Amino acid sequence: MPTSPLSRSEKSRRTTDSPISYFIQKALETPSLISFAAGLVDEGSLPVSEVGTAMAELVADPTAARAALQYGSTQGLPKLREQLLQLVCVADGVRPSDVSLSVEDVCITTGSQQLLYLLGEVLFDPGDIVIAEAPSYFVYHSLLQSHGAKVLSVPMDEHGMKMDELESLLERLRRSGELSRVKVIYTVDYxxxxTGLTLARDRRSKLVELARRYSTNHRILILEDAAYRELRFSGADLPSVKRFDPTNEFVVYTSTFSKPCAPGLKTGYAIMPPDVMEPLLHLKGSHDFGSANLMQFVASRLLASGAYASHLEELREVYCRKRDLMLEALDAEFGDFPGVSWTIPAGGLYVWLTLDGIDTGPNGSLVQAGLDAGVLYVPGEFGHVPDENGRVPTNECRLCFGVATTEQIPEGIRRLRRACDTISRMSKTKKVKAEV
Ligand SMILES: Cc1ncc(COP(=O)(O)O)c(C=O)c1O
Known part of the structure; x- marks a missing residue:
């Protein structure tokens, strides 16, 4: 035991372990468990040969290999930044100059998670406010807690964040004098x-319009987290929110190679206004003075050779099949379950299941019954912040179909239904006992 206690910073004391760690640990300890919990990607389709080829080509060229093995710049490899700017602008159907963008507005980060963190460092003082969808990406919530920022949430419907609710919230904050604390509106819009839900096209321009309108004393930024954008398997791509920010003032767009390529590359990127870029690079300079250069060279080769695009085609098929298997299994197993509903995502890795009358929370009965039956999910409660009465919904589950195999998906849903039946039987027995 140390003789005297460690004197920790306030930030460190505010920072806790991710609520999902327990679930990841459980899955690792119990290989027989079918995990719909962690947002891991499909193992079988990881681009092993594509990355192998890119690496081999790189080391076969000693000049390129030496450059890749040397330190790079804080902002990232210029060629990769140019490629990513083109990737996003082509998807949005614009030229960079149409939306006031150049390669100077692009930064490479160590995963998009680093961007989320660094932007927080640029913007937040304790007590500042972030507006987010309800529910939202819970790892971002933990990060905000670490910065001492508070989350206020806006409900969603099947078209994503409700703009009328956002407007009422901004108006309430304006009246109460708290608008000055609002720094960011965060959306995972694809x-x-x-939940697997996508922000509808008309809400994208509206979002920018609202941020602009309520930026009376300072700019309220929109943080567009497009981590899953490229994993679309039905319908046409939608323009980014960034597309509706023609002066490059209001939107920070971030995305990643993790989901559409390989999380092991741990390479993300962001496009942002110049007055956000400058302080962010100062902070990134202190953090790491640049993300892993070798990974950036590999990512750049994957983009240039077309391997990235063809891998994406394959991935979309893989995930589409997995999504279909999960939806079919939900239909088969839960079709007759009272008060049940689930989302039908057009891409990504997640289905959001609502089970009226069942406590899905981390201390609720379904987690344990699920473990007994051999299946794991993420309690939906993690994605919510308590309302003014301290309450969060406790009847939702996030089901990730990324890492479970095609055999495991139907079996996992069968197990989940078995777990729900066990709970329903238990609560009926309790009720009968109470009546007796
Ligand atoms: C919405 C969202 N944003 C950001 C990230 C961070 O991903 P990475 O840092 O691997 O790019 C994740 C990872 O699951 C995510 O789901």
Missing amino acids: FQNP
Whole structure:
């Protein structure tokens, strides 16, 4: 035991372990469990040969290999930044100059998670406010807690964050004098983690319009987390929210190679206004003075050779099949379950299941019954912040179909139904006993 206690910073004391760690640990300890919990990607389709080829080509060229093995710049490899700017602008049907963008507005990060964190460092003082969808990406919530920022949430419907509710919230904050604390509106606008829902086209321009309108004393930024954008398996791509920010003032767009390629590359990127980029690079300079250069060279080769695009085609098929298997299994197993509903995502990795009358929370009965039956999910409660009465919904589950195999998906849903039946039987027995 140390003789005297460690004197920790306030930030460190505010920062806790991710609520999902327990679930990841459980899955690792119990290989027989079918895990719909962690947002891991499909193992079988990881681009092993594509990355192998890119690496082999790189080391076969000593000049390129030496450059890749040397330190790079804080902002990232210029060629990769240019490629990513083109990727996003082509998807949005614009030229970079149409939306006031150049390669100087692009930064490479160590996963998009680093961007989320660093942007927080640029913007937040304790007590500042972030507006987010309800529910939202719970790892972002933990990060905000660490920065001392508070989350206020806006309900969603099947078209994503409700703009009328956002407007009322901004108006309430304006009246109460709290608008000055609002720094960011955060949206995971494509196949959201955790619900699988996508922000509708007309809401994208409206979102920018609202941020602009309520930016009276300072700019309220929109943080567009497009981590799942490229994993679309039905319908046409939608323009980004960034597309509706022609002066490059209001939207920070971030995405990643993790989901559409390989999380092991741990390479993300962001496009942002110049006055956000400058302080962010100062902070990134202190953090790591640049993300892994070798990974950036590999990512750049994957993009240039077309391997990235063809891998994406394959991935979309893989995930589409997995999504279909999960939806079919839900229909078969839960079709007759009272008060049940689930989302039908057009891409991404997640289905959001609502089970009226069943406590899906981390201390609720379904987690244990699920473990007994051999299946794991993420309690939906993690994605919510308590309302003014301290309450969060406790009847939702995030089901990730990324890492479970095609054999495991139907079996996992069968097990989940068995677990629900066990709970329903238990609560009926309790009720009968109470009546007696
Ligand atoms: C919505 C969202 N944003 C960001 C991330 C971070 O991903 P990475 O840092 O691997 O790019 C994740 C990872 O699951 C995510 O789901």
